Amino acid sequence: MELSGGVAQASHVLEIPELGLIGFGAFGRLMARHLQPYFRLLAHDSAEAPAPAEGVTFTDLARAAACPVVVLAVPVDQLPAVIAALRPHLRPGTVVVDVGSVKVRPTEAMLAGLPPDVEIVGTHPLFGPQSARQGIAGLKLALCPIRGRSAFRIGAFLRRVLRLRVVLTTPEAHDREMAVAQGLTHLIAAVLVRMEPLPTRMTTRSFGLLMQAVGMVRHDPPGVFDAIERANPYAAEVRARFLDLTAEMGRALAHPAEG
Amino acid sequence: MELSGGVAQASHVLEIPELGLIGFGAFGRLMARHLQPYFRLLAHDSAEAPAPAEGVTFTDLARAAACPVVVLAVPVDQLPAVIAALRPHLRPGTVVVDVGSVKVRPTEAMLAGLPPDVEIVGTHPLFGPQSARQGIAGLKLALCPIRGRSAFRIGAFLRRVLRLRVVLTTPEAHDREMAVAQGLTHLIAAVLVRMEPLPTRMTTRSFGLLMQAVGMVRHDPPGVFDAIERANPYAAEVRARFLDLTAEMGRALAHPAEG
Known part of the structure; x- marks a missing residue:
């Protein structure tokens, strides 16, 4: 009786899959909160x-890398080094998932650095600790299947269990859209923060929304800003266009209105 | 009986004060909706x-000017001409109120062009048809007492009856804050509109807020943009600072990150 009870308990434990989490910064912590059940x-x-953190066991790289699913939650610029350290410890069939704010370069790094018998899934959760304060249900996540078929199973989990809105895309399409959606938002926010103190008494609703957007990204770790602005191959041209149009409008406004 | 009934009715009508509304564009229409009760x-x-429009009688300039309160809801650049046309029809003790998005130049125009026995109140309702869609209670209005004591009575009406949040200020303090709050918001919105089509599928919450801000001001009549960007004496220097900081950040991001 005692033995069979022990076996049942052990098999119950084995039913809960193991997930290795490499990197435990602000985003790793947010993920752990939602994945630990x-x-x-x-x-x-x-x-x-x-x-x-609740439900999290800290371990060495080799043990975390031996899990069937390994999530890389490190700054984008550290990804090649982390992949190199991880490589000898990965088992055949492991699914490696990244969560970086850009997808072209991390995908290149994963394809180049991970063993060919490892599956690769690129993701970009379009939220962070600030925007996920009221929970993550209904928030968006971009999903890029890179190697193997696991992306579809992972997408189903994210959609049905975590109730995220999963957008299936490619690294290129993702980075092109994000160069605008994130690149411009973070650029504008960074400039506005430098212009502080900003008005708080006489404010319009539209300025209030702009300030809410600033508040949502200003506490991101510097690595996030760098990934969005530097590691996205399309960000520089979007910034240049924004700057040109702003300068052009400034010149037009220096002259009296027409008509 | 019939006569006294007629007199009573006439005196009842007289109890509802008359308000002259000069200019009946989008903002005049919004005001009329909230003032007509x-x-x-x-x-x-x-x-x-x-x-x-409900509760509104259209009339000639002279009749509208003969009301005890006259509200000027014309584009800021037309204000001097409207004041000149209005002047001969105004009665002593009339309270003239403007609702322009800037306050320094309209105040100068009113002080220079209105008869000395007319009271002057500058206001800037910090909202428009878009932001007032769910009603105006709780929205902000900047109030500048310029000449006479009516500003306080008007402020009490706006606060208690219309439930606005009234911010008492001077034309200079107003325009300095608005050069940032409105000047930057409208500049950024105008540039983003020029960059369309913008992403709609993969969007972060902060970009969503930015787009909401754009949506709130993009349908403003061109006169509003011109007032905010050209008729505010401090707007050009704020734009120049924003442009400089954006260019500086663009240059910094062209080099690899430090550290």
Whole structure:
């Protein structure tokens, strides 16, 4: 009786899949909160001693890499180095998922650095700790199937269980849209923050919305801003166009109105 | 009986104060909707045949000018001409109120062009037809007492009856804050509109807020944009600063990140 009870318990534990989480910054922590009901989370972070989190076991890189699903939640510019360190510990058939704010370069890095018997899925959750304060149901996530068929199973989990709005796309299409949606928003926010103090007493509703947008991204770690503005191959041309049009409008407004 | 009934009716009619409304564009129409329960509205517009509006009687300039309160709801650049046309018809003690998006130049025009026995109140309702869609209670209005004591009575009406949040200020303080709050918002919105089509599928919450701000001002009549960007004496320097900081950030982002 005692033995069979022990076996049943062990098999129950095994039914909960293990998920390796490489990187435990602000976004890793947000993910852990939403994934811990469904996975045994084995997290590894290069920081000396990450703050404890519910349902998360901290471990070494090798153990986290041995999970059937491994999520890379490190800054985009550290991805090649993390992939190189991870590579010897990955098992055949492992699904590696990244969550970076850009997709072209991380995809290139994963395709170049991961063993060919490992599946690859690119994701970009279009939210962060600020915008996910009231929960993540209904928020968007971009999903790029790169290698293998796991993306569809992962997409179904994200859609049905986490209730995210999953947008299926390619790394190129993603980065082109994000160069505008994120690139411009973060650029404008960064400039407005530099212009502080800004009005708070006499404000219009439209300025209030602009300030809400600024508030939503201003506390992002610097790595996020760098990924969005520097690691997106299309961001520089979008910035240049915004700057040109702003300068052009400034010149037009220096002359009296026509008509 | 019949006579006294007639007198009573006439005196009842006289209890509802008359308000002259000069200009019946989008904002005049919005004002009329909220003022008509409390005033007999006599409107004059230079347009051939304005669309009818509930509780509004269209009349000539002289009749509208003969009301105890006259509200100028014309584009800021037309204000000096309208004041000149109005002047001969105004009665001593009339309260003239403007609703322009800037306050320094309209105040100068009113002080220079209106007879000395007329009171002057500058206002800027910090909302428009878009932002007032769900009603005006709780929205902000900047109030500048210029000449006479009526501003305080008007402020009490706006606060208690229309439930606006009234911000007492001076034309200079108003225009300085608005050069940022409105000047930048409308500049950014105008540039983003020129960059269309913009992403709609993969969007973050912060970009969504930015687009909501754009949607709120993009249908403003061109006169509003001109007033905000050209008729505000501080707008050009704020634009120049925004442009400089954006260019500076663009240059910094052209080099690899430090550290």
